[in-house]
Amino acid sequence: MPLLVVGSVAFDNVQTPTAARENVLGGSASYFSYAASYFTPVRLVSVVGEDWPQEYTDLLASRNIDTAGLQVLPGAKTFRWTGKYLDNMNDRETLDVQLNAFEQFDPVLPENFTRCQFLFLANGSPVIQMKVLEQCTGATLRVADTMDLYINNMRDELLALLKRIDGLVLNDSEAKLLTGEENLVRAGHKVREMGPRFVVIKKGEHGAMFFSKHETYVMPAYPTENVVDPTGAGDSFGGGMMGYLAEQGDFEPKTLKKAMAYGTLAASFTVEAFSLDRLREIEREDIDRRMEEYQRMLSF
Amino acid sequence: MPLLVVGSVAFDNVQTPTAARENVLGGSASYFSYAASYFTPVRLVSVVGEDWPQEYTDLLASRNIDTAGLQVLPGAKTFRWTGKYLDNMNDRETLDVQLNAFEQFDPVLPENFTRCQFLFLANGSPVIQMKVLEQCTGATLRVADTMDLYINNMRDELLALLKRIDGLVLNDSEAKLLTGEENLVRAGHKVREMGPRFVVIKKGEHGAMFFSKHETYVMPAYPTENVVDPTGAGDSFGGGMMGYLAEQGDFEPKTLKKAMAYGTLAASFTVEAFSLDRLREIEREDIDRRMEEYQRMLSF
Numbered sequence: 325m326p327l328l329v330v331g332s333v334a335f336d337n338v339q340t341p342t343a344a345r346e347n348v349l350g351g352s353a354s355y356f357s358y359a360a361s362y363f364t365p366v367r368l369v370s371v372v373g374e375d376w377p378q379e380y381t382d383l384l385a386s387r388n389i390d391t392a393g394l395q396v397l398p399g400a401k402t403f404r405w406t407g408k409y410l411d412n413m414n415d416r417e418t419l420d421v422q423l424n425a426f427e428q429f430d431p432v433l434p435e436n437f438t439r440c441q442f443l444f445l446a447n448g449s450p451v452i453q454m455k456v457l458e459q460c461t462g463a464t465l466r467v468a469d470t471m472d473l474y475i476n477n478m479r480d481e482l483l484a485l486l487k488r489i490d491g492l493v494l495n496d497s498e499a500k501l502l503t504g505e506e507n508l509v510r511a512g513h514k515v516r517e518m519g520p521r522f523v524v525i526k527k528g529e530h531g532a533m534f535f536s537k538h539e540t541y542v543m544p545a546y547p548t549e550n551v552v553d554p555t556g557a558g559d560s561f562g563g564g565m566m567g568y569l570a571e572q573g574d575f576e577p578k579t580l581k582k583a584m585a586y587g588t589l590a591a592s593f594t595v596e597a598f599s600l601d602r603l604r605e606i607e608r609e610d611i612d613r614r615m616e617e618y619q620r621m622l623s624f
Numbered sequence: 625m626p627l628l629v630v631g632s633v634a635f636d637n638v639q640t641p642t643a644a645r646e647n648v649l650g651g652s653a654s655y656f657s658y659a660a661s662y663f664t665p666v667r668l669v670s671v672v673g674e675d676w677p678q679e680y681t682d683l684l685a686s687r688n689i690d691t692a693g694l695q696v697l698p699g700a701k702t703f704r705w706t707g708k709y710l711d712n713m714n715d716r717e718t719l720d721v722q723l724n725a726f727e728q729f730d731p732v733l734p735e736n737f738t739r740c741q742f743l744f745l746a747n748g749s750p751v752i753q754m755k756v757l758e759q760c761t762g763a764t765l766r767v768a769d770t771m772d773l774y775i776n777n778m779r780d781e782l783l784a785l786l787k788r789i790d791g792l793v794l795n796d797s798e799a800k801l802l803t804g805e806e807n808l809v810r811a812g813h814k815v816r817e818m819g820p821r822f823v824v825i826k827k828g829e830h831g832a833m834f835f836s837k838h839e840t841y842v843m844p845a846y847p848t849e850n851v852v853d854p855t856g857a858g859d860s861f862g863g864g865m866m867g868y869l870a871e872q873g874d875f876e877p878k879t880l881k882k883a884m885a886y887g888t889l890a891a892s893f894t895v896e897a898f899s900l901d902r903l904r905e906i907e908r909e910d911i912d913r914r915m916e917e918y919q920r921m922l923s924f
Contacts (some may be wrong), residue, residue, distance in 0.1 A: 530830035551807055
């Protein structure tokens with residue numbers, strides 16, 4: 325089944341302790357779409373500026389990502405993020421953010437997009453996320469991501485959104501910030517009580533946790549010694565997870581658990597290179613091979 | 625098979641964000657022994673002062689822990705540790721350490737102890753650990769723990785020990801300190817290259833990682849919302865792990881993996897109360913019930 329994602333597409337400047345890249349393809353919806361495309365056709369809604377190269381649109385389109393919703397804003401530049409990773413590769417500093425075109429993002433969905441049953445609202449303002457939600461009259465699974473900026477500055481709007489979605493994906497520090505709870509198990513269930521039927525807390529190199537009314541579980545990250553650039557790992561996690569759900573066409577507990585594992589593995593590939601470089605090298609069978617290994621790792 | 629452990633027995637004063645306890649039974653070998661006792665008979669070697677209450681010896685003895693090697697040092701006081709946990713319950717400050725009797729610890733093993741095949745050198749000076757190792761002529765599986773103090777101040781002695789043991793258990797910050805490597809997968813294998821055939825890196829609430837020449841895997845911690853006091857979690861991990869190995873009487877890869885899971889679960893009980901309080905409430909069947917749940921959690 326097709327999967328709809330609404331979020332940012334950006335140029336990134338990234339520094340790690342050992343290397344740096346400028347002007348690479350980034351943004352939550354880029355990573356999400358690309359990771360999801362291994363599983364299902366994707367429909368992307370985002371906005372870019374006039375500096376956006378056709379080459380990147382072609383790249384996405386080549387992966388069965390429908391870019392009809394990728395708006396080019398006249399006279400604007402594309403969103404640009406500059407960040408630097410510290411030695412541990414978990415902590416990062418945002419050095420500069422130029423929202424540019426993304427600041428004026430006011431998505432109007434192509435009519436056929438509104439009938440998508442699987443919807444992911446990638447990281448963005450909860451006001452925009454709500455606007456998209458209201459257009460998506462066909463959605464049966466509505467999952468969102470969020471971040472500290474909106475938890476701190478648009479809390480009411482975020483809380484309103486939480487009552488309208490089925491799932492929320494956020495990272496550990498965001499879950500603590502949203503709930504004031506240091507214990508992640510308690511934090512996960514507290515977020516769930518704010519509305520969504522399930523909550524996923526991403527813990528970076530430590531994996532991810534899942535919470536629903538009747539289930540609490542943890543999955544470790546796939547252990548890799550080759551962490552080149554963690555940018556986009558969380559968005560790739562979302563893409564792998566939602567892509568598998570859309571492929572299966574359901575969101576039963578069993579499917580959700582396997583989707584969590586696919587999310588974990590999609591993220592594990594993304595961190596092995598800058599930008600989408602590692603994902604561009606692999607096929608679905610590489611993910612499935614790693615899945616076999618991952619399942620073996622967790623059997624005893 | 626009996627399991628020999630040599631390490632500290634102490635009185636702890638513990639503060640957490642919500643509660644405090646003074647004068648409770650602590651020390652690496654206490655937690656280790658008690659956790660291991662669910663699986664196999666334990667032989668304990670340690671030293672205490674004249675203030676040590678018979679009641680604690682009785683408690684250990686009641687769990688099939690042989691205390692013939694628990695020396696009472698005349699005129700001395702028992703090792704005392706005072707610590708405080710920060711809000712996240714992962715970071716802690718040591719407020720005070722009084723080594724007391726433990727400063728003069730010079731273990732001479734009862735003759736029948738030296739024939740134990742399964743040996744655990746709990747956290748302590750690598751010089752003392754080496755002395756014990758040399759007495760343990762019957763040991764076929766020799767596993768040690770260590771800490772930042774010895775990595776910083778007795779590095780050569782520690783490196784000499786590493787060449788003589790089969791396994792090392794240490795936490796994530798210690799693995800980074802020992803190897804200068806921020807990536808834990810690389811750190812684990814670097815430690816392994818220093819001597820031991822396998823290495824276990826404990827990550828607190830994020831679980832544990834295992835490294836041997838042909839295997840690298842991660843196990844998440846059992847998710848619990850009821851973290852009362854993390855003291856002794858790592859030692860209980862060691863006890864559950866080594867206890868299961870000694871019970872099975874082998875250390876094949878398959879047995880080691882299940883032992884890692886039992887270590888994880890032993891730790892998950894320990895953190896649910898101060899001191900040994902939670903362990904004292906449970907039976908082996910409680911651990912096995914949690915094991916079933918844990919295995920279900922990791923199946924998809």
